Amino acid sequence: MKVSTGDWFARERVGDVIWRLWEPSVDPFARCNIWFVRGRDRSLLVDTGLGVVSLHDAARDLFEQPTLALATHYHFDHTGSLHEFSERLAHKSGVPYLATPGAIGGALRRSAFPAAVLDMYLTAGYELPEELLDALPEAGYDPAAYEVQSCAPTRVLDDGDVVDLGDRAFEVLHLPGHSPDSIGLYDHESRTLFSGDAVYDGPLLDGSSDSDVDAYVRTMERLRELPVDVVHGGHEPSFGRERLVELCDGYIESVQAR
Numbered sequence: 001m002k003v004s005t006g007d008w009f010a011r012e013r014v015g016d017v018i019w020r021l022w023e024p025s026v027d028p029f030a031r032c033n034i035w036f037v038r039g040r041d042r043s044l045l046v047d048t049g050l051g052v053v054s055l056h057d058a059a060r061d062l063f064e065q066p067t068l069a070l071a072t073h074y075h076f077d078h079t080g081s082l083h084e085f086s087e088r089l090a091h092k093s094g095v096p097y098l099a100t101p102g103a104i105g106g107a108l109r110r111s112a113f114p115a116a117v118l119d120m121y122l123t124a125g126y127e128l129p130e131e132l133l134d135a136l137p138e139a140g141y142d143p144a145a146y147e148v149q150s151c152a153p154t155r156v157l158d159d160g161d162v163v164d165l166g167d168r169a170f171e172v173l174h175l176p177g178h179s180p181d182s183i184g185l186y187d188h189e190s191r192t193l194f195s196g197d198a199v200y201d202g203p204l205l206d207g208s209s210d211s212d213v214d215a216y217v218r219t220m221e222r223l224r225e226l227p228v229d230v231v232h233g234g235h236e237p238s239f240g241r242e243r244l245v246e247l248c249d250g251y252i253e254s255v256q257a258r
């Protein structure tokens with residue numbers, strides 16, 4: 001496999017204070033959206049990618065003021081660099097996974113996933129290549145040795161909590177279903193939602209051992225009533241309220257049809 005020559009993280013500015021970062025060398029299946037929101041008193045980092053390369057070092061210029069690193073849920077593609085930050089926020093249900101060595105799981109090779117897990121990904125519509133990286137972060141990097149470093153959150157969140165950046169604030173929405181600890185961050189003022197993997201514009205996953213379909217339906221019923229203008233998901237491009245309602249209704253109908 002070739003070695004990456006450019007920056008491991010790509011980035012784009014999507015608004016006055018919002019950036020999206022991502023890992024171009026990672027297969028879309030495991031390539032999450034990393035969101036950065038610059039606040040007046042502190043900044044917010046929503047998810048941290050695979051942890052193959054230090055996000056803290058690579059995006060150091062963004063982190064000039066205190067930065068709250070938040071996990072929308074504990075899955076490996078969202079929490080790889082969480083341990084690199086001194087302030088770590090996650091939902092209370094994610095704590096046992098995040099804080100226990102080996103509990104996060106994940107892999108960079110198709111053949112390294114348990115058969116049932118792989119089957120669930122394929123059934124949902126993902127096509128996983130054998131190698132989830134198309135370039136190595138550095139010569140000698142061993143994808144087979146990949147493991148997310150565990151770390152305990154420094155602030156444990158629950159539904160209704162507020163993450164305050166000084167000039168803007170996000171309400172924590174507990175959105176279980178994809179995983180027990182899935183959360184969204186909702187800014188009432190700008191009608192912006194960071195939704196993690198609770199909803200994005202692509203195949204949604206509810207067949208993991210930690211998924212809960214009934215809870216997921218309730219989450220979708222809640223999300224479809226939210227007065228949002230823009231949804232920034234854990235994967236795939238952002239979208240507006242109309243598409244949100246379509247995605248929520250589509251999921252609910254798919255469950256009813258099972």
Ligand SMILES: [Zn+2]
Pocket residue numbers: 032075077078197234235
């Ligand atoms: Zn994900």
